[in-house]
Amino acid sequence: MPKVSSVIVPYASYLRVYEPLAAFPEPERSHWARYARRPDHPSYQDELRRSLADLLPVPPVAVPVHESSDAFVLDADGVLHVCPWRTRLRGWQALAELDEELPRPVLEAVLPEVVRLQAAKDYERWRERNPDARPWIRTATWQVPLDWFVLVADEERAYEKGTAEVAPALRYRTPMVQARRRVARGLRTLREAMDEGPLIDGLLDVGRWLEEFHPRSLVELDYGGLVHTLPAGDLEDDHSAADVAAGIEALRVGDGAAAGEAYERLVERWRAVRDRRSAN
Numbered sequence: 313m314p315k316v317s318s319v320i321v322p323y324a325s326y327l328r329v330y331e332p333l334a335a336f337p338e339p340e341r342s343h344w345a346r347y348a349r350r351p352d353h354p355s356y357q358d359e360l361r362r363s364l365a366d367l368l369p370v371p372p373v374a375v376p377v378h379e380s381s382d383a384f385v386l387d388a389d390g391v392l393h394v395c396p397w398r399t400r401l402r403g404w405q406a407l408a409e410l411d412e413e414l415p416r417p418v419l420e421a422v423l424p425e426v427v428r429l430q431a432a433k434d435y436e437r438w439r440e441r442n443p444d445a446r447p448w449i450r451t452a453t454w455q456v457p458l459d460w461f462v463l464v465a466d467e468e469r470a471y472e473k474g475t476a477e478v479a480p481a482l483r484y485r486t487p488m489v490q491a492r493r494r495v496a497r498g499l500r501t502l503r504e505a506m507d508e509g510p511l512i513d514g515l516l517d518v519g520r521w522l523e524e525f526h527p528r529s530l531v532e533l534d535y536g537g538l539v540h541t542l543p544a545g546d547l548e549d550d551h552s553a554a555d556v557a558a559g560i561e562a563l564r565v566g567d568g569a570a571a572g573e574a575y576e577r578l579v580e581r582w583r584a585v586r587d588r589r590s591a592n
Contacts, residue, residue: 322360323541323589327450327460327518328532329488330386330393335526344394348385356384356536359397367422374423374431375403386530393530395448402447404435413453446524454541454589455582458556459514460533462498463491463522466554473544480539480547488522488529495519498560505563541585552578 333341333348347353359382366373380399385392407428410419439445452460464484474480495515502512522531539547559574 322453323537323585324360324451324453325456325460325536325538326356326532326534327452327463328384328395328534329448329522329525330384330388330395330530330532331448331526332528333392333394335529336394343381344383344385344396345392347381347383348392348394353385354382356534359399360537363399363403371427372423374407374427375434376400388530391528395532397449398445398447401445402449402451404431404438405447406451407431407435446521448525450518450521454538454585456533456535456538456552457514458511458578459518461553461556462494462515462560463518463531464494464533464553465490465557466551469551469553471548473548474539480544482535482539482547482550484533484553486531488525488527488531491531492519492522495522501560501564538585541588546581546584550581552581555581 333344336344366376376399378400380397382397384395464486468484468486470483470485472481495518499512499515499519542550555574555577559571562570562574
């Protein structure tokens with residue numbers, strides 16, 4: 313569980329894939345085996361602080377010069393699973409989305425155009441040498457995308473109350489086979505109920521991403537920094553995955569009213585987060 317810090321980190325949620333150690337080729341497999349034996353490992357807040365520190369120099373560092381050698385590690389029933397950070401790759405990908413996220417004056421102040429163009433050229437050259445590369449982590453700011461909730465079930469929810477020293481935590485974790493099955497079922501129901509929509513597009517995208525990983529992987533949805541946007545009571549009562557599942561099931565049986573009620577519960581729950589984002 314992340315420790316409480318005086319440093320406010322971005323309000324981001326995460327979708328992570330932990331692959332079994334056997335899925336990694338050598339010499340990477342040996343690297344992660346040694347890494348897992350370390351007494352402690354950095355947290356997602358440590359990664360965020362490193363990234364924020366790169367924005368302080370003049371000119372700022374848009375993406376790390378070298379790829380991260382860190383990862384999240386997980387022992388599940390005696391099997392070591394690893395989720396590499398791949399901060400450099402994710403930085404390149406996030407940079408391509410900034411035009412839609414930030415107003416141009418803000419973007420220019422944070423990352424001047426010359427810096428962004430150079431990073432884009434570096435990424436293009438790197439992609440030519442690594443055409444099959446993909447991140448193990450997806451990040452969303454100020455929200456948990458609805459399509460992520462389709463991958464998990466309410467019984468997989470794990471909530472930990474915070475203390476004066478430790479921040480609260482809310483996550484879901486599910487086997488890859490279950491996540492893929494839920495994507496397929498969700499897509500089938502949604503396509504029968506509607507022609508198109510952002511939820512269908514999101515599920516198609518995340519489903520293609522999941523297919524890139526070992527079938528015995530684990531999928532984790534982590535609220536991350538979003539826990540700081542919700543009052544403790546609201547966070548403890550948050551069962552968004554159950555509401556998404558209820559909405560899809562209602563669509564499957566043709567109950568539009570119940571589907572609408574589930575959607576309204578989601579809208580109401582996340583209104584405070586959206587309002588806070590607008591205030592910033």
